[in-house]
Amino acid sequence: MSKHHVTTTVNGDAVEFLADPRETLLDCLRDHVGLTGTKEGCGTGDCGACSVELDGTLVCSCLVLGVEANGKTVNTIEGMASGDALHPLQRKFIEHAALQCGFCTPGILVAAKALLDKNPDPTEEEVRYWLAGNLCRCTGYDKIIRAVMDAAAELREAA
Amino acid sequence: MAKDGLNTEFRLVGTRPNRPDGLDKVTGRARYGADFSLPGMLHGAVLRSPHAHAKILKIDTSKAEALDGVKAVVTRADFPEGLEGEDWNLQENTMAGDKVLYDGHAVAAVAATSKLLAEEAVRLIEVEYEVLPHVIDVDDAIKPDAPVIREGASDASVPEGMPPNVVRYMEFGRGDLEAGFAAADLVRENTYKTEATHQGYIEPHACVGQMGSDAKGEMWVCTQGQWFIRKMCCAVLGLEASQLRVTPSEIGGGFGGKTTIFMEPLSLALSRKANGRPVKIVMSRSEVLRATGPTASGSMDVKIGMKKDGTLTAARAEFRMQGGAFPGAPVDMALYCGFAPYKLDAVEHVGYDVLANRPKCAAYRAPGSPMGAFAVESLIDEMCRELGLDPVEVRMKNAVREGDQSSYGPKFGSIGLVEVLEAVKGHSNLAEPLGPNQGRGVASGYWFNHNGETSVSMSIAADGTVQVSVGTPDIGGSRASLSLMVAEHLGIPYEDVRVNVVETGSLGENEPTHGSRATFASGKAAILSTDQAIKEMCRRAANEWGIDPEAVEWADGAAQPAGPNAGKFPPMSIKEIAGKMGETGGPISGHHESLPEGVGASFGAHVVDVEVDPETGLTKILRYLVVQDAGRAIHPSYVEGQYQGGAVQGIGWALNEEYIYGEDGRLQNPIFLDYRIPVASDLPMIDTVIVEVPNPGHPYGVRGVGETGITPPLPAIASAIHQATGARLRHLPMTPQKVRAAMKAQDS
Amino acid sequence: MNYHLATSFEEAARIAANAGGTTRFLAGGTDVLVQMRAGMVLPDDLIDLKAIPGTDAMTQLADGSWQIGVAVPGARLGANADLCRDWPGVVEGMELVGSTQVQGRATLTGNLCNGSPAADSVPGLVAAGATVVITGPEGSRELPVEEVPTGPGKTALNKGELISEIRLPARGDNAGDAYLRFTPRTEMDIAVVGCAVSLRLDGDKIVEARVSLGAVAPTVLLVAEAADAIIGTTLDDAALDALAAAASKAAKPISDKRGSAEYRIEIAGVLAKRAAKIAYGRAKGDNK
Known part of the structure; x- marks a missing residue:
């Protein structure tokens, strides 16, 4: 080979x-x-x-x-982070307790960032469908969705 | 915060700080099972049976061994003989002996210089099988003429003359059942079935094992319990436990499925044969689904007597469960939990543990309880509807309270079922109007919670910060809750505590993070360890002040003279004491080990609103409410997370998750595409209410919150679908096809 | 396994024609890599098509028809507003294939060549009257999409042949299409049944229609009887019932882990009605 x-x-x-x-x-x-x-x-x-x-x-x-x-x-x-500065999504995931075991977290963060780069103001439904290919078995997704929505809001304010 | 007025007495307990391991876990730095590598490491792969049941006539590994880069091949012949009981079961499940017992059963394993080579070598192993008749379904497996999976597997509990695959039998109860049913206005009896599901953790099993010819070894592994891995690997391989050091990695979910061994002994056996080179084995998803811990499946008869006012008069349960080709289906737990929310004077339980040609079941979140609840709670709901009674009121009327004898025997201590049901009644979700094709379901759930062997150490660093060593892997934020409790107890900042999950060489034996025990048991032991350190710090301060140690108390992070007679000294802070501990008597630490007493049981109740598409039978979850007694929520965010995650696992079990076997006994859905765990777009937000009836057996009132939440969704959703469609589903999962069929059956 | 990065379809065809063992073409790779991983297919030669000029292009010609390159992933179809306006049913079919991540790779051509009767993008293409251009050692030929799959996992492509382009006809006026599938979950699932409807109106009356069903036979079906049931109607209740009956009658599914034959037959009718209503609405100018 x-x-x-x-x-x-x-x-x-x-x-x-x-x-x-x-x-x-x-x-x-x-x-x-x-x-x-x-x-x-x-x-x-x-x-x-x-x-x-x-x-x-x-x-x-x-x-x-x-x-x-x-x-x-x-x-x-x-x-994803710039030096010491976490991306707002990373920060919001910690703040919202949007991870339990943390194994799916890297993939969800990368996917969520791709969404927010494309659509800075997604609805809850848009976030849920965008992330449908990211399985999480721990959280039931609730806090993940909240963290993404909150990060999006913060990014919009900063923009 | 949800619980104003309750947490004001605490400085930290009940707050929501960032978890200590958060940064590592959002940056990709956290090291999980497959993230470990060592110099000289080989890669393992496992050959698995394509048959549900077959005799192994011959295994020819010569072609695999001849492949360049292959360093070791092992079969059962490389394992010690003569094991008995559960040790034999574990060994047999790790690697098949004379027979393969299920599709996916390991037959041989290879270690090679790359994963691709190891996989290629596995394909070169030739196995001759004599295929035997197999049996998959529990009701088929319990038939007298079913294929016999293992002669002599039954234990002493099984009466003479039972069908051959019944390996455990139990019956227990109390009161006059006949009189109880006679006193009822309505007696109903139905049969309910649940299919096997998988824990579905996203991280596949992974380990690196290393063992030399001196039988000394090391292992890095994703597990809920490093001591269980050590004990089981050593039992299966005939090693001395203290010669194997097991280090847990971060763990990517477990839910009970990572409390036992699968391929871990194979990595050690391969390593030993490969002159001690470390061997990494990472399972594929299909290996995880085919060969690791599914739940049992159950077939359950329940009979209940109810008066017109909803009072329960008698109840009987007869549960049959298969837990794969080995004893161990949690039929006992299912029976204990099924009637636990109800005060009953006459109750009878009968249980059968049955073998079938499936993988050995492992624990899954409140093992057995969801099945028991599905049967019991469904029937209660059906009877409430028949009698026109409110399902919450009926649960309240019959609710167990402190001092009541439980359905399964012991008396309940302080419990919060009534408080949970009160919170349900008051919740706004119950006031939401329902539209056409919509329905609402309510159900209760129960889990004992658990103590388990626990050993914790803590020590104070010279700068006054604190490290705590625990043996319970952090699977969902327990470092945060343990840090909160220790910091609260010491009166120091949360950030000054670091909780480390340590390897087997560092502490006495610990049971895994299972049974909702980590925050309770490791937490309690951490606090008791801290008490020792506090006592010592008070003694050091007393020495310095020249007063009696008894005259010193610990408050606000400092030693303080206690009372007017102790003398007037300024408080001596932990930092001050720690800074000079080298001169005042050496290191200050604490240690505690025990089977912590004072476990507090946890009740919950869920309310779900669904809408069913009448043409397709598709169920959509509109609203979901979890109410559960936490005792005390140390970190409410992670308590909510447990409630939400448990509920969604239950939703998956209720609606779509199941092991689907073909006629040939092979698992047909061993990938996430067809093993349908809920995805984000399937769900609404999951509302939670944390009820706090403190557990008097824990310094902060902790009960344990992980398990109960998976239990109520199964019956609650069945009841909601019933209200939406008029059809009652008694066989999970309630797939669109089954719901549609049930609707049609009732139309005709 | 030999990995080839072909730079022309002719080269790709030549490599495939001369290869001795198992050959696979690689565009998005979302099926091939899964099969390789599961050990179901272990190719001796894997021929990557993405370096061939034009494979990533999506072009609308002057006559309104479309040429779609074989390596254009689903995400790019959805991002093309003109294509979404013309053929929303084709786009929504493709967009149901896998996750957002899979959409970054998976292609119409790959979904078609995988030969699955449940392929979500295929009924939309069939209803649209799409064709494919096939390049092989003997030159090129064009085939209607419905003639490409010949059975589960099988296609009409001969050894050395590969699809080099997908062609969608000009949409024209007063027309609409739609694709619906039924799955137990909202996403990440294989269709239990899929149905696409494409139609054209004259006023309120349907004058042209094509109806296609997925996952109810060894290949995706083009169901003329179902189209006939609505042509000449205004999609009134009687026409919808006739459509559902025709769709259910045409369905000849197997029972498997994803659904029983009986259930699939029933759902085929349900989806046909629902998809037809959406297509009709789009033809009337609804934006959805």
Whole structure:
């Protein structure tokens, strides 16, 4: 099995790795790039725990091959805060207790950020449908939805 | 805040600070099971049975072993023989012996230099099977002529002549049942069925195990209980427990399913065979669904006698449950919990634990209680409707109170069922008008709560901050609640306390975070540990002041002279005492271990409004209310979170979640696409009311809040659908297809 | 597994035609990667099409018809206001495939070539009268979408052939389409039944219609009898009942884990009515 040399930009950093063509972007981020914040919950695109942005599009990194990331830009949970300053979504998730075990949290934050970048003033229903592909088994979603709505409000005020 | 007037006596308890591990968990830094790696680490993969029931005639691993990069292959032959009882069950479930007992049962495991290689090697293992007849459904499995899953598996409780797959039998009760039913104006009896569900934690099981030829080992694993992992791995592999050190990772959900072992012993066995190189095993989602902890499924007969005014006169339950190919279905718990909310003078319980060709069931949030509640609460609701009675009033009329004997025996201490029902009656959701095709359902739920072996240490650092070592993994914010209690108790800022979840080498044995025990048991032990440190700090202050230690008390984070005769000294703060502890007698710490007494049971009641699409049978949840007695909510946000999460798991169980088996006995829905846990767009906000009837057995009144909430949704939704459609569903899940069929059946 | 990044459809076809073992084309990958992960399909050659010029393009021609590249993900269909105005039923079908995340990758072509009778984007394409252009070692051919799937997991594509473009006809005036599916959950589910209706009005009267059903037969169906039931009507109650009856009659489903045959037959009729009403409303100028 020959490996492929992949050059990408991950969270603003130039990154190179060797990927077996069968490895997913999720495998590569976790095992080759050392970014384990992106989680695998299902490997079939049904849970959203592996959400990342690929060239600005929200995707499940388990449904992208590592080799497909060549020449592209990847943003993960590790790139969400700016230095010490958490993204408002991250802050609101802590404040609202929008996580219990925290395993689905990185994927939900990445997905929610993609929503707010596109739609700064979503309705509760829009948030719920946008996040329908992010399974959370702990919270019943209530506090997650509240945190996203609150972060959106704060971002609108700041804008 | 919901509970004005109740929390004013506390400085911190009842507030909602940010959780200590929040930053790690929103930045991706928190390390979960699959996030650990070690130098020289190998990757494991497991070969699993495609058959529900088959004899293993031959396993040929030679091709796998010959593959370049494969470092070890293990089968049952690599495990010690002669185990008995639950140890044997665990070993058999970890790796099949003579027979495979369910689809997904492990048959062999491989360690190789990459995950892809290990998976390739697994595909090269050849197994010859002789397929045997299988049985899946509990009512089929209990038949006298059902395929026999294991001869001799029955324990002494099973009377002579029972069907061969009955492995445990129980009957208990009190009072004159016949007279009770005779005194009733209405006696009804129905059968209810629940299907197996999975805990559905989003994090698949993952571990890194390392063990050398000296039988000394280490393990990093996502688990609810590191000591359980240690004990069970050692039992299965024939190791000495103290030679295995188990470190829990952060845990991505468990709900009871991570209180036992699955592939953890395989990683150790592979490591030992691979000259001690660490072996990481991460399950796929389909492995999780096929081979780890589902719940039992149940078939339950309930008979109840009720007077016209709603008074219950007698009740009888006969529950049959399968918990997979091993004993252990929580039929006892289901029976204990079913009638627990009701004061009954005549009650009888009969239970059968039955084997079937399914994975070994594991605990799932209030094990057994949701099934029992589905049967009992559904029938109560049906009888209320028949007699034209208000379901909340009937529950109030029959509610158990402090001092009452429970349906299953023990007397209740302080409990809050009446307060819960009062809060339900007063809630605005009950005043919301219902439209066409809409219905409202009410149900109660119960969980005992739990103490369990507990060992906690705390120590004070030289700067006056405090570290607490607990053995209960933080699965939903317990670091926050423990920090709050210790800080409250010491009179110091919340931020000055750090709670660490520690490995097995650091404390005495701890039971897992299960049974809603972490905040109760680790909390109580942490407070008692802190008392020791406080006593020592008072002694140090007394020494310095030259007064009797008894004349010093601890208040507002400082040692203070107690009373006018103690002398006049300025308070000596924890920081002051800690700063010079090196000269005043050395480290100051506290430790407590026990089976903490004073467990306080928790009742809850839920109200759900649904709308059913009359053409498709699709149920939509319009409103949902959870009311539950927390004893005391240490961190109300996480208490609400437990209520909401429990309710939504119950909603999933009620409406769509189930293990679906084909005719061939294979699980047909081992992915999240078809194992349908609720998604965000399925749900409304989940309203919560925290009732606080403090538990006198805990310094802050904690009862435990995790379990009860999963229980009422099953019957509450069935009752709401009944009101919306006129059809009563007695077999979960209440999928659109089943609801539509029930509606049609009643039309015709 | 060999990973190929093809730069033309001809090259892709040539690689596939010459490959000895299992071959898969990769566009969005949301089916192929899942199958690889489950070990159901272990390709020897995987041919990525996304570097082929034009595969990410979506173009409306001067005659009003559309050409959609094989690698255009669902999210981009929904973001194209003109396409949403012309073919809302096609877009909403595609948008029901998986989550927001899956929408970032999954394509119409992939959903079609996966060959699932329950594919959510296919009934909308069939009702719309869409066609595909197929490139193969022998050159190109065009096929109506309904002729592409031949059974569960099977297509009319020969070895070495692949779809190189999807074509949607010009929408024209006074027309509308809609797709509905039924699932137990609101999202993240496979259709128990799907139904698309496309129609054109003259005044209040339906003058053209196409009705397509998913998940009720080995392939997505184009049901002429269901269309006939509403052509010439104003979609009054009698027409709706006739439509439902025709849809239910055409449904020949199996019973499986997602639904019984009996239930699917019933739901086919329910969805046909509901989808027709939406399409009719859209043809009348409703924005929904």
